[in-house]
Amino acid sequence: MKALALxxxxxxxxxxxxxxxxxxxxxVDPASGRLLSGPGESIAGAVLMxxxxxxxxxxxxxxxELLRNGMAPAALVLxxxxxxxxxxxxxxxxxxxxxxxxxxxAAADQTRFETGEMVEIDxxxxxxxAGMVLPTHxx
Amino acid sequence: xxxxxxxPDRAMLAGAAGPAAAMALRIVVGAARMLxxxxxxxxxxxxxxxxxxxxxxxxLFAERLVASxxxxxxxxxxxxxxxxxxHPGRVRLDPETAALxxxxxxxxxxxxxxxxxxxxxxxxxxxxxxxQDVAWGESNAVAFCNSVLGAxxxxxxDFLDICAALTGRAxxxxxxxxxxxxxxxxxxxxxLAPALCAQDALYPVLGAWLGRRVGSAVAAIDxxxxxxxxxxxxxxxxxxxxxxxxxLFHIVGVTPEAPDRATAFAGDPPREVIRxxxxxxETERDLLSTGTLDRTGRIDAVAIGSPHLSLAECRELVARxxxxxxxxxxYACTSRHVAAGLAEDAASLxxxxxxxxxxxxxxxxxxxxxxxxxxxxxxxxxxxxxxxxTGWAVRFGSLEECVETAVAGRLVADPGLWx
Numbered sequence: 196m197k198a199l200a201l202x203x204x205x206x207x208x209x210x211x212x213x214x215x216x217x218x219x220x221x222x223v224d225p226a227s228g229r230l231l232s233g234p235g236e237s238i239a240g241a242v243l244m245x246x247x248x249x250x251x252x253x254x255x256x257x258x259x260e261l262l263r264n265g266m267a268p269a270a271l272v273l274x275x276x277x278x279x280x281x282x283x284x285x286x287x288x289x290x291x292x293x294x295x296x297x298x299x300x301a302a303a304d305q306t307r308f309e310t311g312e313m314v315e316i317d318x319x320x321x322x323x324x325a326g327m328v329l330p331t332h333x334x
Numbered sequence: 335x336x337x338x339x340x341x342p343d344r345a346m347l348a349g350a351a352g353p354a355a356a357m358a359l360r361i362v363v364g365a366a367r368m369l370x371x372x373x374x375x376x377x378x379x380x381x382x383x384x385x386x387x388x389x390x391x392x393x394l395f396a397e398r399l400v401a402s403x404x405x406x407x408x409x410x411x412x413x414x415x416x417x418x419x420x421h422p423g424r425v426r427l428d429p430e431t432a433a434l435x436x437x438x439x440x441x442x443x444x445x446x447x448x449x450x451x452x453x454x455x456x457x458x459x460x461x462x463x464x465x466q467d468v469a470w471g472e473s474n475a476v477a478f479c480n481s482v483l484g485a486x487x488x489x490x491x492d493f494l495d496i497c498a499a500l501t502g503r504a505x506x507x508x509x510x511x512x513x514x515x516x517x518x519x520x521x522x523x524x525x526l527a528p529a530l531c532a533q534d535a536l537y538p539v540l541g542a543w544l545g546r547r548v549g550s551a552v553a554a555i556d557x558x559x560x561x562x563x564x565x566x567x568x569x570x571x572x573x574x575x576x577x578x579x580x581x582l583f584h585i586v587g588v589t590p591e592a593p594d595r596a597t598a599f600a601g602d603p604p605r606e607v608i609r610x611x612x613x614x615x616e617t618e619r620d621l622l623s624t625g626t627l628d629r630t631g632r633i634d635a636v637a638i639g640s641p642h643l644s645l646a647e648c649r650e651l652v653a654r655x656x657x658x659x660x661x662x663x664x665y666a667c668t669s670r671h672v673a674a675g676l677a678e679d680a681a682s683l684x685x686x687x688x689x690x691x692x693x694x695x696x697x698x699x700x701x702x703x704x705x706x707x708x709x710x711x712x713x714x715x716x717x718x719x720x721x722x723x724t725g726w727a728v729r730f731g732s733l734e735e736c737v738e739t740a741v742a743g744r745l746v747a748d749p750g751l752w753x
Binding site: 201202220253254259275279280 | 357360361364365368369370383384386388389390391392394395398471472473476488489490491492493494495545549550577578579697718719721722723
């Protein structure tokens with residue numbers, strides 16, 4: 196499935212797909228990466244799929260904290276173009292901290308992926324099941 | 335396509351205005367590319383949301399800009415911080431976190447921003463003109479700036495707001511462009527009873543409904559009374575920007591870009607027409623209260639002032655309390671600008687037990703008593719964010735219900751309010 200690579204990058208991780216809009220500010224704990232409503236799943240390391248980023252303009256700041264403390268998702272997949280979260284990623288890049296890919300995939304197309312499914316994203320925005328490939332072992 | 339930069343832009347990127355301006359412009363350019371902008375434009379002012387502490391990263395980012403010689407190029411106001419600088423001790427942060435929060439606030443003032451510390455800069459003299467391009471952060475301020483003042487701003491997130499201020503440049507995209515400012519959805523409110531339209535409590539609920547229903551689309555609401563006033567528009571916009579991503583709304587016959595229905599839609603037919611029924615708003619009002627409230631009507635504290643109370647709202651609070659002492663913790667959040675205008679009223683509120691909070695508010699930093707409870711508020715934005723950010727359950731009510739409950743020490747509901 197081809198997504199629009201807004202901030203390109205390649206990564207892999209398990210899908211965490213939300214079916215409701217998410218505001219990172221008030222919706223994600225900046226220290227732990229846990230969702231503050233529902234069952235409180237952690238978004239750390241996940242390919243986080245969200246139909247729409249909503250709410251406060253502080254959401255990019257919450258993402259910057261997560262990028263600095265290692266609790267960020269592996270990638271962000273948003274249903275529509277939103278610069279607020281992307282700014283957190285750009286700021287992290289300027290500070291020399293880790294960054295993540297940001298891609299745009301319509302909410303209807305996001306439903307082709309299931310939470311827990313391992314996927315890979317490449318620098319062109321292609322999202323594919325990670326399939327047989329085992330994670331590289333790093334001693 | 336592609337982003338066209340001017341000669342001065344290129345010079346700034348090359349470091350002609352110093353390393354902080356170059357870094358800031360790289361971020362502005364990165365944002366412009368993400369948004370598909372074809373050019374940058376000059377901005378007249380900025381409102382900076384980035385001064386609120388979320389963790390060490392935000393403080394370090396601001397200090398990097400200071401250390402590399404950053405200085406704002408346009409007038410810039412600051413949003414709330416995590417501390418009440420006028421009332422030390424009001425915020426329950428551990429000393430280490432408070433010190434980092436203070437460092438972040440100090441860094442933004444060192445960049446030349448005005449220490450206004452309010453989410454309602456439009457109540458502190460920062461009022462750009464109709465049609466002027468500006469770069470504002472803080473979702474309620476964005477909605478007010480676009481909708482009520484008719485100045486033009488995108489929904490600037492943290493970092494882009496200060497970067498725009500440091501460079502005087504912003505992506506020419508989104509709500510800066512006239513074509514994106516016309517309404518596409520018509521909300522017909524003519525079915526609402528005049529008595530309901532006369533209630534302040536309608537407007538946060540209407541806003542919450544609007545945000546949930548239209549997301550980021552531009553809607554025009556027709557059929558509301560023409561004498562709405564800024565405080566109701568503020569409440570509507572703040573709610574819509576919290577439950578949705580609303581950056582601009584029009585009220586036909588009220589807001590400056592919607593003198594009539596045709597102008598609001600730039601002559602095109604609405605893409606969608608929604609007839610507003612009172613039942614839709616009753617559902618939305620109930621959504622603003624936490625679902626699991628017990629039946630005893632227990633209330634542990636009352637909070638008002640998101641967005642920050644205007645002088646008129648503070649005076650209404652004084653008048654409604656009328657010298658009666660509150661029996662519950664009562665937080666009234668406002669700006670230092672408005673608090674200064676309160677003069678003797680500030681002292682009289684303190685005497686009857688009202689806790690005035692300035693520079694910050696009860697959802698962005700720990701002020702409410704630890705341990706949780708049930709909070710009564712007339713703010714849809716407080717109601718929306720308090721459960722996840724403070725752990726408190728919320729009941730939404732009118733200002734009258736807030737005041738009478740606080741005085742009685744138990745819930746005093748007005749069931750007739752929505753009939």
